Amino acid sequence: MQTVLVVDDNAAVRMVISDFLAYTFEQVKVLQAVDGLQGMTLIKEQQPDLILLDAEMPNMNGYQVAQELRSTMATRQIPIIAISSGAENNPVVAGLRAISDASLPKPFSPDELLQAVNKVCFTRYVTG
16 A cells, blocks of 8 residues: 655645545555654654655754655655745745655645646556
8 A cells, every 4th residue: 555645734735635635546545744843753654655745834844854855765765746835935945846756836726736646656556
């Protein structure tokens, strides 16, 4: 079973994304984290197959999480989709988007989310 981790400090955003992914990809287990610190704990415990990561969060921002993931052999290959409403000139947002496999500026549609997920890792489940 594939595992997806949604890391966002906005509970409504986490719930909508999680519900959509669980409904669309029945064979996927969806986990949620409220900030980067909780996200890192879940990543170490669960080794997710995909991470949807907000940029601006308390305790540990998304860029810091992504930097740590990319610098560690065990996690550097996990696909990351940056999800953020932040401005391009914000260094945290720009940094996260630069080292992610895909980026979705908030707000995004279900179709945009599906396209991003398919692009980075789940195409085989949807198309074949």
